[in-house]
Every structure is written in C-alpha cells, then in structure tokens.
Amino acid sequence: MEILLVSDRAEVGDWVEIGDTVLEPGQRAPQVPEDTRRVPLQYRVRGFAAEPGMCGAPMTIRTRAGRELRGTLLAVRPAYEHGFGVPADELLGIGEELRSILDAAVASE
C-alpha cells in the first residue's frame, strides 16, 4: 500500500515539501553557540507543486497563504510521522500507586 503512495515525482497540484539552506555555517548569527554555528540554518515548507518535478530538483510551490516559494523538492505527500511513542513503564504504575495511597488515607480516617 505504501509503495503506491510514495513517489519521488510530483505533478502539478500535488501536496509537496520543499526546503533549502537559509544561512550557511559561515553566515550564522554571532550569538549562536558553537555546535549550531557548524551547521546551516535550513527551512522546510509545504504547499502545492506549481510544476512537475523530481525530489532533489528545484521546485516552485504555492503555499496555503498564497505565496510562491522556490526550493528543492524534498518529499511528495509528506507524512505526519509524530505519534505517541512507546508506553512508558515508568508512568504506567502511577495511577494504581496513587489510588492505594488514597485508599489507605480513607481507611485511617
């Protein structure tokens, strides 16, 4: 199923993500710490492809605010990949522990 959805090629009107470098490492602001100064400032933005294109090649998009932006095509139909992660053992027991503290308090009243 996923293979059908993922493509490196965008057609006009496809929802895509572009990005590029805003500032090279040598252009970073003077106040940024050393580790940040070693890497470029990059942007990513999503919108509708204004032309056909391939990932890695230049692409113009029209954003939902109506702007035309040009950058490098990074993804076609980019997924929202954030989730809930793995259940945390460190949290799972807390509810029961607190209930037993409340039960003990009621019993001693």
Place this chain on the structure above:
Amino acid sequence: MNQRDDYQAVLARRNEIMRRSVGIDYGAYVDGRLSFDYERLLADAGYDIEATRLLQASSAVGNTPLVELPHLTRLARALAPPGKGARILLKDEAANPSGSFKDRRASLSVHEAVKRGYPGIAAATSGNYGAAVASHAAKAGLRCIIVQEAFDSAGIAQPEISEKTRACEAYGAEVMRLSVGPELFYVFLRVLEQTGFFNASLYTPYSILGIETLGFEIAEQTRAMTGHFPDTVLVTHAGGGNLTGTARGLRKAGADSTEVVAVSVDLSGLHMASDRDFNRKSFTTGHTGFSLPFTTWPDRADVPRNAARPLRYMDRFVTVTQGEVFYATEALATLEGLERGPAGNTSLAAALAIARDMQDDQILVVQETEYTGAGKHPTAQLSLARQLGIEVRRGDPRENQPGRNIVIPEHPSQLAVVDLDLSGIRLSYLRNALATLEPGQSPSQRDFEFLAADSGASVATINRIVEQHHAQDR
C-alpha cells in the same frame, strides 16, 4: 527599490518592519531614558475586560470550566500535616477552540489585523499559539503564516512541535519550519516584509489584554464556587504574557490579595540556541530557558516594548522538574479523568507540592490546561528522550539533570518546588535595564518610578544598583 536581504541588512530594518506589522508607534509612549507609559500603551489598544469578553465570546473563546480536583486535593491532604492541604481547582483552558489559553491572545490579534485591513497574519511560534492564530485566522478568512523552530540538523523534529505543524496546517496555514537557531527572527522579518501581514506577536498589548479575561474568570468562578477569591494562583511561566495577563485580570476582578506564583520547568544547563540540546528538552515551553531571560529582561522580545512585564505581578517564582510534570500529567489523567498537557501541567506539578503547605480552608487554582495528542504527550517525549540516550527512570526528582536524565518520582511526597531568588532576579532586571543607558547617562526621576514598578525592587535597591552601574562606567 533594490534592498539587500542578507541577515545584517534585514535586522537593520527591524524597527521599521515591526512598526508597519503591528501598527503601534512605540516611540509615542517613551517618557524617560528607560521608562515608557506602560498603562497608556495597554489602554490605547482599546480593549477593556467587557470588550474583550464580548469579542472572545463571539468565537467561543473563554468561559472555560473551573474544575474541582477532589482526588488530588485528598492526595495533598493525605501527605500533609493535619489542618493542611489546600483545595485544588483547575481552569480547563483546553476547552478553548484550538485547545489552549492561547486562543485568548490570538482572538484580539486576529480581530486587530482584520480591523486594520492587513491582508494576512503571521506569528513566530513553535507552540500552541501558532494553532490558535491559525484557527482564528481561518474563522476570519485571513491568510496565515506560522514560522516555527522545528527540527535539528539531523532532521529530527521535536514531536510536540510536529503536532503544532499539523494543527496549523489543519487550520489552513502555511507553516515555515526552521532548523535550530535565533535567526528564526531574520526569517520572520523577511516574511513580514514580503507579505505585509500583521505580526501577531506574543508581546503586543493585544496578546496580553486577551489573557486578562482568564484571570478575571478565575476570580469570578472561584468566588462563585467557594465564596471567596483564590488564595493562590499558579501560572505556568515562559515569556511572561500568561502571568502578566492573568494577574492583571485577577486585579481587575478585585482579587488584589491573591498570591500569583510563576512556575517553570527547570531546564538549567541546556542552551536554547544549541542544535544538540534542541531535542534533549522534553518541554518546548513553560521552561526556564524562556522564563529567566524574559523575566530579567522583557524587552528582548520581537517588539520594541514588551507588554508582558512579569516582575510587576509575580509574588513567587518556583521551578519543577520534567519528571515531576510527567508524574502530575499521569496523576491528572488517572485520578481525575482529565488527559491534558504535558506543558500546561507544569503548574499542576507545583500545585501538588504547594497545596500541602497551605491551610485546608485555602483555595489554590491551577491556571491552565492544554490539549494533548500525538507528539504532545509524555510517552512521545520519553520515547524521543530514550532514543537520544537520555536516562528515564523512577527515583528522587532531586536527581534531575536536564538533558541527561528524566527522573519520574516514586512517591507523590517527593514532588517539591524549588524557589528561585526573586530579589536576585529583580537585581538582574535592573542591571539589564541600566546597561541600555548611554555611557555616563543617569536615570531620570521618571525612570526611577518606572524601574520600581517594573522590577518590584525598592527605591533604595535601585539607588544601590545605579551607583554600582556608575562605578563600572568610570
């Protein structure tokens, strides 16, 4: 006209860009070398409590429930000496349209943008405020751009910010996501300059006046429920707007003697502009990385004069740990049936500690909640933390080392607040203010009055710091 768009050139135009994008002539309020007429700046915005309430009611903002937390109250009392353990109430701000109190701020900014005929609205925010601006812009039919600091140089996005990206896009906004660095401000200035959009800054009068209704409602609802005003209100504190607006609203409702406590997550040791540290923070707001710099110098904001001035209103400033907030989030879900947060539960974690020190006939109000969801959840944050090699374990929260471990308390009696030295913070503010004077310049009489109001320090203290400043000058 050709103008340069490089970093230095755009920053040199910042005052002009800001003036056009917020439509406020801040220079008109300057009345000393350091001072400005704060109350007139806010009053001239034209929104008293009634006007704000009417406007917010028209977009279903505010009037959120004040919820009794009987189980957490009983828990606090079970752990407290006899006669102690305040009654804990919670203002459920997640009930606002986009899921947080930020709707209160956004509603006024969007209304102003429409009224003044701007073609769209933009905001620089990685937090709930972006979703709030996008939501209100959608309803008003305004185009919207949100600029976020969202991912590190390895391309790893902070899960909480990814959720905000999704929410903003769900409301039809363009989201400009950036890697780590304060040059976000440069990108934001270019967006404002290119689009001519209104700047929905978190620090304009609109953004603060919008929150006054929150404090006002807390005072009214608490009195209706309990017969008197709250003894203490705990406010999750970052840029200062939440605390300033809430405290002003409490006062406007007549709750003059309510203690206002600022609560931040302790992220000491983590650099806010560090690419490496970016994803080692499990909280993206409500933490000391924002609250300390903004409390000790509010005018570091994106507008010339910040309308959020927390030292005027703060009675106490405490920190809690990341692990304690996750613990409180779990407690709220499993004991009270409210799945909220996590960042909004920062003051809830402090409440579980502070309530134990208060009398059992006293009222403590936790001032906000926020919506929860994918990314914006303790398990998402703990998963990322583990992936980055941060140790997650049960233990004593005093063993907390931000960026190295997250210690989830083993017992609710371990939840405790750490008081920050408020007089030291007032001194830092004064030193930062005096550093903006020209060499050899002295504060005027008006400046002294302003500094006293703005820092909460006594005139004697201000005199001492001024003398120290001049000694350094010489």
